[in-house]
Amino acid sequence: MVEDILKAIPIGFGLAFMIGPVFFKLIQTSILKGARAAIVFDIGVVAADIVFILFAFYGSHQFLTEIKDDPNLFFVGGGILIIYGLSTYFRSKTELPTTDNGFVIPEKKNYLGLFVKGFFLNFINVGVLAFWLIMVLGVSSALSMDVDRIFRFFTAIIIAYFITDIGKIVLAKQLKSKLTPLVITKIKKGMGIALIIFGLVLVVKGFIPPEDMSIDDIIDKVQ
Template identity: 30%
Template sequence: MFEAILLGMGAGLISSFLTGPVFFAMIKTSIERGFKAGFSLAVGVIFSDIILIGLVLFGSQFLEYQASFDKYVGIIGGIFLFAVGIYYLFSTVSISYEENKIVKVSKRGYLLKGFLMCILTPSTLMFWIIVTNIISIKLNNMFYEKLLCFFIAMATQLTIDGLKSYYSSKLRYRIKESSLMMLNKIAGVIIILFAIWLVTKTYIKFY
C-alpha cells in the first residue's frame, strides 16, 4: 500500500512537470487570464489523463491495439495543436492591472481546451502506457493497489498544477501587455513547431 502511494506521487510529479505545449499553455493562461482559467485548463488535463489511464487499464482487454490508431491520433492532434499555435501567434492580449477587478473567464472553454490538448497528443498516451507497465510490475499487478496509485497520481498532479496556476497568476499584475504579446508569440511558435513535428513524424512512420 505504501509503495502504491509513493509510486502514485512520483508519477503525478513527473507528469505535472513534463514540458510541452500543455505545460506552456497552462503557465501562459494563468498569467494572462488568472488562476481560474489556468486551473480550469489543468482540470481538463486531469480528465484527459483519467480517460487515457482508463483506456490503458481496461481497454486493452476489449480492444486489440493496432498501429493505425497512432496515425489518426497523430494527424488530428497535430492539426488541432497547429490551430492553437496560430491562435496564440496572432491573438491580441489585454490584461487588467486592477487587483479588485473580476475578470470573467469561460471555465468550460479552458477545461475543454486542456482536455483536447492533452488527449490529442500521442506522447501523453505513450507516457501512461509506460507508467502503467512499470506500476503493474512494481505492484505485482494488484488491481486495487494500481487504482490507488493512479488516484494518488492524479491528486498529486492536480495539486501541483493548481500551485503552478496560482503563483503564475500572481505575476500578471507585474507584467506589461507587450511582454504578454511576446509570450503569446513564443507559445504560438513552440506549439506550431510541436504540431509540425508531430504530423511529420506520423507521416514518415505511416506513409
C-alpha cells in the first residue's frame, strides 16, 4: 500500500507544475482575488480530473479510446480557449477600483463561478482526457486490476497535486502587495495571450493525424 502511494506522489507533484492554461489561471486568481478564491478555482480543476478518472475507469475505455483522437475535440476545445483568451485580454482594459495610494481594491468573489471556471477550463482540455485515459489503462493493468490499490493510487495523485497547488497559491499571494492597476492590466493581458496560444496549439493539433501523435505529444497537452 505504502509503495503505491509513494509512486503516486511524484506524479501528482509533477502535474501541478505542468505549464498550461490552468497553471496560469490559478496563479492569476491567487494574485488578483486571494488564496481562498484560488483554492475554490483549484477544487473545480480537481473535480474535472476526478470526473475523467471515474469516466475512464468505469467501463468507458472503448468510448474514450474512440473519441480521444477526434479532431473535432481539438477544434472545439481550442476555440473555447481562444474565445476565453480574447475575453480576458480585452477585459483587462476595464477600469479597476483603486485606493488613494494607487493599489487595487480586491475584486468581488463569486465562489460558485470560480469553481465552474476551474472545472470547465480543465474539462475542455482534450489533453487532460487523453492523459487520464492512458494513466487509468496503464495503472489498472500494473496494479493487477485491484480496485482498492487503484483507488489509493489515484487518490494519492490528486491529494499530492492539490497540496502542491496550495503551495503555489500561497507563494503567488505574496506578490499581492506589489500590485498596481498597471501591473494588474499586464497580468490579465498576459493571461489572455497565453490562453489564445494554448487554444491555437490545440486547433493545430486537430490537423495532425492520430498516428503521428506520440505519448509525449499527449502529455505536452495536459493542463
